[in-house]
Amino acid sequence: MQRTNILFSDFIKGLWQQNPTFRLLIGMCPTLAVTSQVQNGLAMGLATAFTLLASSIIISIFRNFIPKEVRIPSYIVIIATFVTIVSLFLKANFPEVSKALGPYVPLIIVNCLILGRQEAFASKNPVQRSIADALGMGIGFTLSLMVLASVREVLGMGTLLGHQVIFGNFRPWVIMLTPPGAFLTLGLLLGLINIIDKAVKARREKKQ
Amino acid sequence: MVKELILVFIATVLVNNFVLKYFLGICPFLGVSDNLSSAISMGFATTFVMTITAPVAWLINNYILVKFGLPFLQYVCFIIVIASLVQFVEMVIKKFFPLLHQSMGIYLPLITTNCAILFMALQLVLKDYSLIKSMVFGFGSGIGFTFAITIMASIREELKFQDVPESLKGPGITLIIAGILALIFVGLGGLIQVK
Amino acid sequence: MKQSFKMIFSLCLIAVISAVILAKVYMITQPAIIANEKRATENAIYKVVSTATSYKESKSGQTDIFKCYDENNKFCGLAFVAEGVGYQDLIKVMVGVSTDFNKILAIEVIENSETPGLGNRIVTPWFENQFQNLSLQNKITVVKVAPSKDSEIQAITGATISSQAVVDIINNKIEELKEYK
Amino acid sequence: MNIILLSAIVMIALAGILGAILSFAYSKLKVEEDPHKEQLLNLLPGANCGACGAASCADFADKLIKGEADIAKCSLSLRDENKVAKIKDLLKN
Numbered sequence: 001m002q003r004t005n006i007l008f009s010d011f012i013k014g015l016w017q018q019n020p021t022f023r024l025l026i027g028m029c030p031t032l033a034v035t036s037q038v039q040n041g042l043a044m045g046l047a048t049a050f051t052l053l054a055s056s057i058i059i060s061i062f063r064n065f066i067p068k069e070v071r072i073p074s075y076i077v078i079i080a081t082f083v084t085i086v087s088l089f090l091k092a093n094f095p096e097v098s099k100a101l102g103p104y105v106p107l108i109i110v111n112c113l114i115l116g117r118q119e120a121f122a123s124k125n126p127v128q129r130s131i132a133d134a135l136g137m138g139i140g141f142t143l144s145l146m147v148l149a150s151v152r153e154v155l156g157m158g159t160l161l162g163h164q165v166i167f168g169n170f171r172p173w174v175i176m177l178t179p180p181g182a183f184l185t186l187g188l189l190l191g192l193i194n195i196i197d198k199a200v201k202a203r204r205e206k207k208q
Numbered sequence: 209m210v211k212e213l214i215l216v217f218i219a220t221v222l223v224n225n226f227v228l229k230y231f232l233g234i235c236p237f238l239g240v241s242d243n244l245s246s247a248i249s250m251g252f253a254t255t256f257v258m259t260i261t262a263p264v265a266w267l268i269n270n271y272i273l274v275k276f277g278l279p280f281l282q283y284v285c286f287i288i289v290i291a292s293l294v295q296f297v298e299m300v301i302k303k304f305f306p307l308l309h310q311s312m313g314i315y316l317p318l319i320t321t322n323c324a325i326l327f328m329a330l331q332l333v334l335k336d337y338s339l340i341k342s343m344v345f346g347f348g349s350g351i352g353f354t355f356a357i358t359i360m361a362s363i364r365e366e367l368k369f370q371d372v373p374e375s376l377k378g379p380g381i382t383l384i385i386a387g388i389l390a391l392i393f394v395g396l397g398g399l400i401q402v403k
Numbered sequence: 404m405k406q407s408f409k410m411i412f413s414l415c416l417i418a419v420i421s422a423v424i425l426a427k428v429y430m431i432t433q434p435a436i437i438a439n440e441k442r443a444t445e446n447a448i449y450k451v452v453s454t455a456t457s458y459k460e461s462k463s464g465q466t467d468i469f470k471c472y473d474e475n476n477k478f479c480g481l482a483f484v485a486e487g488v489g490y491q492d493l494i495k496v497m498v499g500v501s502t503d504f505n506k507i508l509a510i511e512v513i514e515n516s517e518t519p520g521l522g523n524r525i526v527t528p529w530f531e532n533q534f535q536n537l538s539l540q541n542k543i544t545v546v547k548v549a550p551s552k553d554s555e556i557q558a559i560t561g562a563t564i565s566s567q568a569v570v571d572i573i574n575n576k577i578e579e580l581k582e583y584k
Numbered sequence: 585m586n587i588i589l590l591s592a593i594v595m596i597a598l599a600g601i602l603g604a605i606l607s608f609a610y611s612k613l614k615v616e617e618d619p620h621k622e623q624l625l626n627l628l629p630g631a632n633c634g635a636c637g638a639a640s641c642a643d644f645a646d647k648l649i650k651g652e653a654d655i656a657k658c659s660l661s662l663r664d665e666n667k668v669a670k671i672k673d674l675l676k677n
Contacts, residue, residue, distance in 0.1 A: 091439070402488065419592050
């Protein structure tokens, strides 16, 4: 029993307590860039999660064979290989998503989230824990991308995943689709989450 | 020819600013911009490495990838060279110029995980700039990064004395300020039409 | 000495494995990628020269021209891609012209990254349909009010630079192709 | 020559040259690091992401030793409580 709840706690940590976007504030470049539509946010989140998972497995398997001096170049080559595979896969099977994500797919390689995870976690822990951690972080990252993307898409285009959501004479806030909108939305979202967090903590103290 | 270079430089610094329009280098932008001096040296270190990476990326692409027809190796080749180059340059500076290492060299390892560098290398290949134009593009994007991070750092230094709402302290207010800065830079859009 | 050999060996090993895997994946996905691109251009051609059912590719200068043939295999129009810089970045337009090169059949903006909500309204049918049956005797011009002459189109309010960019791109390409005709 | 062989050769050449440069650098340009900082560096994530405001993990380690920065700012290593504890007691002595 003790074994599984370590894995489970690794997994859960990534989802909320240490959510990469809202808590650790890493991996921001793609977060702001591709979240003008939920579909793109989902695709970027899944691509990042796959790369994170696959490279975590490989790196935690070979963590003792890679000498310390060439640690960063070798990790980066492994990550870049998986990102190229994802990029070719997207171009072959989902051409419009690949065009929409455009130059931000290769940026997954230098996403602070992935190299940070490999260095901090995968290269020092056994495979099972790395998998649980990678899954947690990957899904946490995808969820936060979709939360941000749904706010921006609903306000920016009045649609959600392409279907018209807001009816009547709602003039969409075009700013939400432009860079300023991305910065403002994420800033306000961080504020909102801090407020929710404080409220939850306050209620928990009252209960004790 | 020189007119074209100046246009590319101004376009990269002002119109297509790497931070405020393409969202690049946000991790260091949020982290390092809380005091002005570290922001400035961070900016110049990034500019220094970007100016080196641009020609290297151009050479790799034209003399290895295009010549042998291996477009799929682009990401792996660029990133392995950038990572090793940065590691090597940092060791050289640490060994021979300890003073320079203290002020600027410490920023070098940060470059490998900086989205701006890889994006710049891939953009100059995508738009197939010539060698000189690539260097100007690399230098311009570095200056653009420094420009944005210096403005943000000076604002945040003032911010320490203002009363920011409790929940927005730290990254929240920085992102909102970056949003307003991006709004100003959108006004500069259409200033120059350059490929 | 053993330490540096171990470093070089492990870096080369990882590089080789990644190279082989990537080459394999590239060979598997390459046909699908080429097919996608071909289908995208094909859809644009058939949209721009509506009567066409098949086309033959040929080169004129550096631009490739698609000669279109309708169902009873009669030469019914020409299509080509014109590209240039708009308000923000690259704009690509597929242009369909009549066989005698003096009338635009239709155009379709196939790629643009103009400002969302403003510039990217050049993709709306309202703007694109204005180019249908536009004469090419003289240069196409952009006007703010309702077009009077037959080679004028109305700019999108709030996106004059993008509208002007599309017109300039088409004019330059037509000029270039006229010499080669 | 088919693509697989060609890309393998190109990558071997590139990795070989870079590996040689790095190994040469490590042997010739070794600068003695004080062991204290070396241990600390092994505990820090080493991703140099800059989220802590320091330029890199090495710089963050210096600041930790000088007491100018506190470990909470390194968001990546917060993931691991026992590591943070280890860093704290390493800093004490």
